[in-house]
Amino acid sequence: MMNVLSTLITPEKGGKQPVYLQIANQLMSLIKNGTLQSGYRLLSTRQLATILKVHRRTVVQAYDELLAQGWLESQTGNGTFVARNLPDLRPLPLPVEKAADRDPLKKAGFQFEKPVHLDRPVLKAGFRLHLDDGFPDPRLAPLEDLSRAYRSQLLHGNSYTRLGYGETSGTNWLRQELSTHLNETRGLKTSPANILITRGMIMGMYLAVTSLLKPGDCVISASPGWFGASMNFTQAGANVHYLPVDEHGMDVDAVEEVCLKQPVRMVYITSHHQYPTAVALRPDRRIKLLKLAEKYGFVIFEDDYDYDFHYLSKPLLPLFGADQAGMVLYCGSFTKTISPAFRIGYLVGPEDVIAHLASLRRIIDRQGDTMLENAIAELLQAGVIQRHLRKSVRVYKQRRDLFCDLLKTELSDHVSFDIPDGGMAVWTCFDPKIDIARLAERAAQKDLYFSNGKVAGYPPKFRNYIRLGFASSNPDELEESVKIIKDLL
Template structure:
């Protein structure tokens, strides 16, 4: 048994006198850690309160308080006239060499065990402090009616009914689903009831639960040759074998899919038909009909993501495939409130009731409580018409920004680039007609306060393009950003084909 005098307490006890945690509790916690790690062995005697207080330069009463706390918790036994001893809980403990002791005030830098790691889920997003930043197309949070939202949020919290719903999220979601289903029916031509709807935190959460339910390892999932990377990450993570289809000005190549179906068993096809990500093209009416027919014939599931559906600038609106689905082959996922700041939006899934019921089981584990108050606020914005008015107002701003962005690109870059003004969404697909290293272009732009993240750059043997979001930048900010990119292009000395 080690003598308490020989134990190097100063090597593993470090007390922070500026911490809000009382000193006696810090001492008690670190002595517990020492016992758990085998630095103080079961049955060993620990120094008396006077000796330890002198060693650690503490008031004796502080050490006494720490010992009393350890005694009450069952870590030490205090024997009258004999001293304090570490309790023996019949654990097999081997004595550690004291030269191997480390400070108990630090936390391990790595695990002592193996665990599954995935490169698939590496964060694709980058951060920068540049003045100007491109992204793949997001709303301008500066247009969010914060005052109105805060008023609704405050009023909702003050209601007595809210207290009941906070303890019963399912009860609250009924009102939310009723309002959201009405909104989707009127804006998207759907014919759903509230039991065909599941509300989630985001589109990504919706896709994850959908994928867990319908995809088994090695199932084939079809996506566009260029497709939404977060969806691809989810499909890879659940073990799907992801294959691609070509994408042209009419969307994904459904004829190519028909050929593939003759030799390959396909579980699901993931599409963003309204504004294909990243090229922004819309899936043609003919291909929509053909895709639904193929799903019925071959039994694969269509996962329809309504990406950027709310941002449409043309008078003629294309209805989602889900509005024409009579065989229950389409799972419709999307986000609501995307025109607001991200924290105020939510995701949803539309599907037949039996599938929604099963999804609810998974969601109750992942996110059982949800965000009851925010969902109530969004539901009230629908009921009062505030959401429609905000979207209508912001669409005018985004349309102006789209037109300005196209105008400036044409003026600065001319025939060096090609693009088609998008009919909807918050980004445009810019194709380069000259040889240019997009990574080098991005690097030079960053030196001049324009950040171009990697996730909007697409460059391979067939493609040199960028997805440039215009929604989050004012006309002046976009003009300044594009001028920086134009100057950077000149510096890398590209030549026209």
């Protein structure tokens, strides 16, 4: 056994891990795999130190570590043994066909389901050029102001309060400033109790769907629509009715037709800039939808993902502001305002619902980033974000105009589109003869990203439609991106 141990235990002197821990871990592995069985008497510390050519004190430390963890037991005057109370740790033999490729770090030993609706690639940055889904340009973001505000939150004030547990619903300061901001810019009449801070819009949707929907409930959504919402509804076991969208938004008359046939629990709508088409829900449809919600008792989940970026007149006010019956949940985020990396969103609704959803949020995410939330509150209070939004709207409008002009002059034989009144992307139809997936693949080889049309999961009718985002690219980048597409076509 002495010769065997000299080959099985091979500590690396000068390694990142202390030698005694290396010896302890390797002995533990020998016990786990059954090489050293329960009750086996180990070599003395002096003998093992001689074999391994280390100081005896090092082996003593290793034995003490395993004694403390319960892997070994010591008998005064008789030596040190592998603990007798350990079960048989030898692994069960695997079938021959499974033993060869079994790697417990890569493949679990237990079965689990992988629902198809979760099998979608995650969008990530990584290309020099990008006509994305409609993301902001972080180069415009007030990062220096945010950095100073964040640092201030880290260093000043009562550290126990500042760095400890906070409210599940979000910091009171941010909810207060956000309430004021929403009331002033969107015509709402909220208080902090009407607001739940989340880590982005998607978290607000997950909380609402998980809490308010039961398996089998009927949900109405638009087609084409946002696949993130569909994933949530499918995960909750809801039955989704997809209704068509025209130049005035979702067909609200069709909503009532569904209500007459069965109970409807929720209507999901992007009323301001319908995703993905960017058209606005017409005022008469807004009024009718609110009346239908009150009449039939369904929840309206209003996703207002890019309210601030509207270029034709003033933005249309949210449904939530005209809701007299408490049927609307309003959700937005700072993802489009600043950057997707800053995970600050908000869910607005009646106080009792917000309190309930805050309780649910607690079991998946105890609280948000207190430092970031208070830093955003400071920027709102100082007017920094408001000034940033005014600047961004001017810049993005210029980029929209340039991009649409480029599409018209350079790609008119291949694409058609309507100039959007707002938003950060152009809903673009490519010639049916063009294979968008292949085109996107070839563009990626030239360091240009745009959607391949498959990730969004649009119905067949919209097979050759994709969103081309313009906001995150400066004029030179937009011109280069369009030139690449033109050359490829």
